[in-house]
Structure formats: C-alpha cells, structure tokens
Amino acid sequence: MTAKIIMFANQKGGVGKTTTAVNMATIIAASRYKTLLIDFDPQGNSTSGVNGDKNHPGTYEWMVGSQLSSIQHTYIPDLHLISANMNLAAADVELLQKHDKEFILQKNLDKYKNFYDYIIVDCPPSLGLLTINALTASTHIIVPMQCEYYALEGISHIMQIIQRIQGGFNPNLQLLGILLTMYDRRSSLNQQIANDIRFHFQQKVFNSVIPRNVKIAEAPSHGKPIILYDVKSTGAISYMDATKELLQRVSIN
Numbered sequence: 108m109t110a111k112i113i114m115f116a117n118q119k120g121g122v123g124k125t126t127t128a129v130n131m132a133t134i135i136a137a138s139r140y141k142t143l144l145i146d147f148d149p150q151g152n153s154t155s156g157v158n159g160d161k162n163h164p165g166t167y168e169w170m171v172g173s174q175l176s177s178i179q180h181t182y183i184p185d186l187h188l189i190s191a192n193m194n195l196a197a198a199d200v201e202l203l204q205k206h207d208k209e210f211i212l213q214k215n216l217d218k219y220k221n222f223y224d225y226i227i228v229d230c231p232p233s234l235g236l237l238t239i240n241a242l243t244a245s246t247h248i249i250v251p252m253q254c255e256y257y258a259l260e261g262i263s264h265i266m267q268i269i270q271r272i273q274g275g276f277n278p279n280l281q282l283l284g285i286l287l288t289m290y291d292r293r294s295s296l297n298q299q300i301a302n303d304i305r306f307h308f309q310q311k312v313f314n315s316v317i318p319r320n321v322k323i324a325e326a327p328s329h330g331k332p333i334i335l336y337d338v339k340s341t342g343a344i345s346y347m348d349a350t351k352e353l354l355q356r357v358s359i360n
C-alpha cells in the first residue's frame with residue numbers, strides 16, 4: 108500500500124480546516140484504515156482535538172531535524188499523530204536555511220508511506236514554507252471554505268497556488284474538492300455564495316455540506332472528535348457523509 112496524503116489548506120483563518128482534518132481523520136481511522144494525522148500548525152489545535160500530547164516531540168522536531176521519534180498513538184484505534192506546539196512557529200524561518208527546503212515533508216514521509224493508508228495534514232492559515240512542504244508532499248488537497256462575502260477571492264488565490272505547484276514542485280497534486288463548512292441554510296447570503304461557488308467550480312465542490320452545529324464546536328474542548336462526542340448530532344452525520352464522499356473521490360482520482 109502507498110498512503111494517500113491529503114492536506115487541508117486555506118490561507119484564510121478559521122474556515123474549518125482543523126475541525127475537518129480531525130473529524131475526517133477519525134472517521135477514516137474508524138473505517139479501519141491506518142491513519143496518521145500530522146498537525147502542521149503551531150496553534151496545535153488538531154493535537155488538542157484528539158487529546159494528543161503537545162509536549163511529545165512533534166512536527167517541529169521531525170521537520171527541523173532531530174532523530175527523535177515523533178509519532179504518538181492516540182486513544183483512537185488506528186489513528187496516530189504527529190503533534191504540534193508553539194515551537195513549530197520557528198520552523199518557517201529555520202527551514203529557510205535547509206537544502207531542498209520545500210521537500211522535507213516529502214522526504215520524511217517516504218519512510219511512512221507504506222505503513223499508512225491515509226496521511227492527513229492540517230495546515231496553518233498561511234502560505235509559508237510549511238504549507239509549501241505540504242503541497243509538495245501531498246497526493247490530494249481539500250480546501251474547506253465558509254460561504255462568506257470575501258470567500259471567492261480567497262479561493263481563487265489558493266487555486267492559483269495549487270496550479271503553480273502542479274506545474275512545478277508536484278505534478279501529482281490533485282484538488283480533491285472544496286468543502287463548504289459552517290453552512291447556515293437559513294442565511295440567504297450563505298445560499299447565494301454556495302450557488303456561486305458551485306457555478307464556478309462545478310463538480311469540484313463536495314456534494315456534502317457541513318452545517319454550523321454547536322456540537323461540532325463543543326467537541327474539541329473535550330478532546331473528542333464529533334463521532335465520539337455525539338455520534339447522532341447533525342454535525343457527526345454531515346462529517347460521516349463528507350468522509351464517505353472523500354473516500355469515493357479518492358478512489359476515482
């Protein structure tokens with residue numbers, strides 16, 4: 108087996124990257140796939156989301172060079188984690204001095220690709236070297252977005268970056284889809300922007316939509332993904348649907 112490496116990125120902050128990465132990684136692992144979640148954001152939110160240990164050697168050590176083993180098991184069977192904490196904030200600068208600085212994640216993952224089915228990378232809200240490393244190493248990218256007024260501008264920016272990477276560092280990178288998050292179907296602005304996005308990007312937009320749901324927002328404070336916090340909530344059901352769609356999209360892409 109060779110792992111599918113799926114990154115979650117959008118340079119805009121607070122659009123649901125981490126929530127989506129944590130919940131989809133958990134649902135994929137619960138479907139009996141060996142899964143590795145890599146927290147690539149110094150905020151360490153996906154580490155907290157699966158109750159990971161932020162003091163364990165993590166992404167910073169792994170990317171910047173010590174030989175320490177960085178993988179930790181989580182309490183979720185088949186879900187492993189490479190954690191992040193504030194140390195990772197220095198990585199963008201420290202990586203600058205490295206040879207092949209855009210390819211470090213790709214090189215590091217070579218050793219693990221045959222051990223996992225899925226590797227999920229939660230990116231920070233920026234297009235710095237960490238995100239470039241993810242773009243270079245990944246087989247697929249999912250762009251979570253919120254249906255807000257400036258969303259279209261942000262999305263066209265990341266689409267340009269993806270095209271540039273496909274034309275250079277990583278011709279194999281595929282846009283798996285745009286996922287609409289925190290959707291409020293009673294909001295006419297949300298509806299209108301969702302229509303615009305679907306018109307522009309057609310089948311590249313996930314059919315599944317993640318609604319704004321209070322259980323999704325509560326779950327991380329308990330260190331739990333939504334399927335372990337409240338499996339019957341609309342939030343859990345929407346993430347299960349979206350993950351099923353992800354697995355289908357991966358199988359045909």
Ligand SMILES: Nc1ncnc2c1ncn2[C@@H]1O[C@H](COP(=O)(O)OP(=O)(O)OP(=O)(O)O)[C@@H](O)[C@H]1O
Binds near residue numbers: 119120122230327
């Ligand atoms: N579907 C949802 N319903 C309600 N709240 C949500 C939903 N998705 C995410 N949130 C909340 O919105 C906030 C931002 O989500 P999240 O941290 O996943 O975004 P992000 O894109 O990873 O942010 P950052 O850019 O800072 O990394 C969090 O407080 C999260 O709990």
Ligand SMILES: [Mg+2]
Binds near residue numbers: 125126148152229230
């Ligand atoms: Mg995040």
